Amino acid sequence: MTRSPVTTPPPEADQPAAHFDAPPPGSALGSHYSRCFGCGADHPTGLHLAAVTPDGATVEAEFTVGEAHQGAPMLAHGGVLAAAMDEIIGMSVWLFQRPYVTARLETDYVRPVPVGTTLHLRAWCNGIAGRKAYLEAEGRIGAPDGPVAVRAAALFVQVDMEHFARHGDAAAIAAEHHDFEVNP
Numbered sequence: 001m002t003r004s005p006v007t008t009p010p011p012e013a014d015q016p017a018a019h020f021d022a023p024p025p026g027s028a029l030g031s032h033y034s035r036c037f038g039c040g041a042d043h044p045t046g047l048h049l050a051a052v053t054p055d056g057a058t059v060e061a062e063f064t065v066g067e068a069h070q071g072a073p074m075l076a077h078g079g080v081l082a083a084a085m086d087e088i089i090g091m092s093v094w095l096f097q098r099p100y101v102t103a104r105l106e107t108d109y110v111r112p113v114p115v116g117t118t119l120h121l122r123a124w125c126n127g128i129a130g131r132k133a134y135l136e137a138e139g140r141i142g143a144p145d146g147p148v149a150v151r152a153a154a155l156f157v158q159v160d161m162e163h164f165a166r167h168g169d170a171a172a173i174a175a176e177h178h179d180f181e182v183n184p
């Protein structure tokens, strides 16, 4: 992975530990928002990623590239692949049970991805320093050990839940996150 200093954990970064309340190894993570472009079941043209954590530390999902995802004829659009990387990384940071947002996403495109390809996505965290999480992901063609088509590195920054209410739709959050009080 070609990575900038911004997405490289500093020497003092802590090794990540899953939250005690995080989904246990072998379980599905679920969607954080039903209309999310990356994982929402109710999004009409979204990626519909459904992630599992095999070990409580990494997350995996499959993404089959469709005709709606083309850039060049019958080849995946790079922005769609970056969105898939952003989503799988976002799902991996969900293991910490704290809200994070993408601050920076770096993507290496290694091989073209034809429409019809199933990409096996995997993401993990390389370190945490204060509010900053340093994460990585890859997408492999056809199988979990298939050739790498895409790699990504990201800096995610922890925010409070009010971030989403302040900048987005507080009522939509409350409708799906019943432990979230809009006006505590």
Ligand SMILES: CCCCC/C=C\C/C=C\C/C=C\C/C=C\CCCC(=O)SCCNC(=O)CCNC(=O)[C@H](O)C(C)(C)COP(=O)(O)OP(=O)(O)OC[C@H]1O[C@@H](n2cnc3c(N)ncnc32)[C@H](O)[C@@H]1OP(=O)(O)O
Residues within 6 Å of the ligand: 006, 032, 033, 038, 086, 087, 088, 089, 090, 091, 094, 098, 099, 100, 101, 102, 103, 104, 130, 131, 132, 155, 157, 158, 159, 164, 172, 173, 174, 176, 177
């Ligand atoms: C039903 C609704 C559900 C609501 C959500 C519920 C749960 C959400 C939780 C998890 C979600 C789970 C899964 C999500 C899956 C996929 C989604 C993908 C994620 C996204 O798609 S999310 C959308 C795109 N994303 C944004 O919409 C962010 C816009 N942005 C901002 O909101 C601010 O920009 C913010 C908050 C990032 C920082 O702002 P801030 O004021 O809080 O903090 P500050 O600026 O001080 O940064 C603190 C330290 O990070 C460094 N830093 C910051 N940005 C940097 C950069 N770009 N490069 C290098 N360093 C950077 C600073 O240099 C400083 O470093 P230092 O501490 O060393 O000085």
